[in-house]
Amino acid sequence: MPSLGADMTEGTLVQWNVKVGDPIKRGDIIAVVGTEKADIEVEVYQTGTVEKLIAQPGDKLPVGTPIALIHVEGEAPSPVVPEILAPKPAGRVKASPMARKLAQDLGVDLEKIPGTGPHGVIERHDVEQAAQAKAPAPAGRVESAAPTEPVAGMRHAIAMAMARSNREIPHYYLSTQIDMSVALDWLREFNEKRSIENRILPAALLLTAVAHGLVQVPELNGFWVDDQLKPSPEVNPGVAISLRGGGLMIPAILSAQQKSLEELMAALRDIITRARSGRLRSSEITEGTITVTNLGDLGVETVFGVIYPPQVALVGFGKIMDRPWAAAHGMLGVRPVLTATLAADHRATDGHRGAQFLQILDGLLQEPGKL
Amino acid sequence: MTESEIQTAIFDGLRKIAPETDPRQLRPTENLREALDIDSFDFLNFLIGLHQRLGVEIPEADYGRLTTLAALIQYLSPKLTGGSAKVS
Numbered sequence: 001m002p003s004l005g006a007d008m009t010e011g012t013l014v015q016w017n018v019k020v021g022d023p024i025k026r027g028d029i030i031a032v033v034g035t036e037k038a039d040i041e042v043e044v045y046q047t048g049t050v051e052k053l054i055a056q057p058g059d060k061l062p063v064g065t066p067i068a069l070i071h072v073e074g075e076a077p078s079p080v081v082p083e084i085l086a087p088k089p090a091g092r093v094k095a096s097p098m099a100r101k102l103a104q105d106l107g108v109d110l111e112k113i114p115g116t117g118p119h120g121v122i123e124r125h126d127v128e129q130a131a132q133a134k135a136p137a138p139a140g141r142v143e144s145a146a147p148t149e150p151v152a153g154m155r156h157a158i159a160m161a162m163a164r165s166n167r168e169i170p171h172y173y174l175s176t177q178i179d180m181s182v183a184l185d186w187l188r189e190f191n192e193k194r195s196i197e198n199r200i201l202p203a204a205l206l207l208t209a210v211a212h213g214l215v216q217v218p219e220l221n222g223f224w225v226d227d228q229l230k231p232s233p234e235v236n237p238g239v240a241i242s243l244r245g246g247g248l249m250i251p252a253i254l255s256a257q258q259k260s261l262e263e264l265m266a267a268l269r270d271i272i273t274r275a276r277s278g279r280l281r282s283s284e285i286t287e288g289t290i291t292v293t294n295l296g297d298l299g300v301e302t303v304f305g306v307i308y309p310p311q312v313a314l315v316g317f318g319k320i321m322d323r324p325w326a327a328a329h330g331m332l333g334v335r336p337v338l339t340a341t342l343a344a345d346h347r348a349t350d351g352h353r354g355a356q357f358l359q360i361l362d363g364l365l366q367e368p369g370k371l
Numbered sequence: 372m373t374e375s376e377i378q379t380a381i382f383d384g385l386r387k388i389a390p391e392t393d394p395r396q397l398r399p400t401e402n403l404r405e406a407l408d409i410d411s412f413d414f415l416n417f418l419i420g421l422h423q424r425l426g427v428e429i430p431e432a433d434y435g436r437l438t439t440l441a442a443l444i445q446y447l448s449p450k451l452t453g454g455s456a457k458v459s
Binding site for chain 2: 191202
């Protein structure tokens with residue numbers, strides 16, 4: 001059972017898209033797994049043949065439980081299923097130092113709990129969850145029923161991730177105001193020549209600027225794992241998308257730094273549509289390297305975000321609003337102004353570096369034609 | 372195309388992006404995006420749907436005018452019927 005998020009401890013196999021004997025290649029969608037948040041299409045990461053389907057539709061299994069055997073091309077048949085489907089390897093259990101110490105203090109057996117960190121690493125919150133699960137309920141406590149409705153499940157998943165974030169991540173916040181007049185004028189001219197299907201929204205321009213900015217400030221793009229920063233070579237911004245039934249998904253647009261503005265706009269439209277119709281893929285759920293939240297549509301001026309662990313930063317955008325702005329020669333003018341914020345993990349970066357990122361972002365938006 | 376047919380196209384488009392809502396409950400002058408909680412991406416998808424179904428060009432400069440059901444019908448009617456329409 002793949003881990004499809006820092007907050008996921010178990011999942012339900014909804015359906016297989018393959019049968020025994022089927023050839024599969026990297027990127028194929030082989031199954032659909034139900035999580036607290038949504039049904040997710042599970043991709044495979046290697047090429048080979050389906051040897052055995054262990055789990056059956058309807059099975060609810062802890063993360064890390066093998067659900068299939070895949071004969072990987074060029075290797076002897078083995079129960080090792082590719083990467084995200086892989087069971088925990090025999091021998092030393094992969095766990096962060098903090099998780100090991102906590103497990104010892106709380107008497108939790110690391111062999112018996114699933115890891116929800118990258119590649120199944122057991123992290124501190126996994127141990128805390130396991131300890132809570134085995135502790136008897138205090139006398140007189142009224143146990144609430146487990147969430148069964150999808151929205152309740154999603155609320156629970158968000159609660160777990162956000163509580164972990166506030167517990168573990170020392171956030172710092174920075175904000176800056178960006179004059180968007182050049183960017184919006186450029187976009188207006190750009191869109192005038194295009195059919196409605198190919199027009200670009202300001203949100204796509206902002207996301208492109210973030211992706212380019214992160215190439216210059218890679219410390220904000222990656223993960224805090226095993227007490228150290230691990231920057232990601234790919235910029236995979238997770239886009240916070242509110243769902244119509246309530247709740248939130250943060251699917252990632254993969255390798256955004258390599259995409260043009262038009263490609264990013266198309267990717268955004270595609271991922272928003274699929275998020276809202278429950279057709280996201282596992283890589284889009286697990287490979288986000290930073291989160292971007294845009295609440296401008298709702299009139300919000302400034303976004304103070306909560307970082308999605310183990311990421312180390314979140315960029316927030318508010319509404320582009322007409323504001324008084326000091327123009328040239330000491331004159332005061334009115335400009336469309338955007339408040340951009342950065343919530344960042346102080347273990348990974350300092351305010352100085354965060355400020356440089358916002359400065360770079362502003363600079364990129366003053367030259368939109370180069371994005 | 373009649374006003375009623377234009378309205379049907381609008382309702383169908385809104386149902387596609389906000390399937391849990393009933394656009395027939397909208398008041399003519401109510402802000403569509405606020406009432407149905409439609410973000411800028413879904414609003415663009417809605418306009419693209421109208422363009423594809425009705426064959427009407429909708430320049431970006433006009434987006435800001437299309438805030439209510441009444442405004443939408445008033446905007447689309449002359450392009451589809453050659454006349455203006457009133458929404459009751």
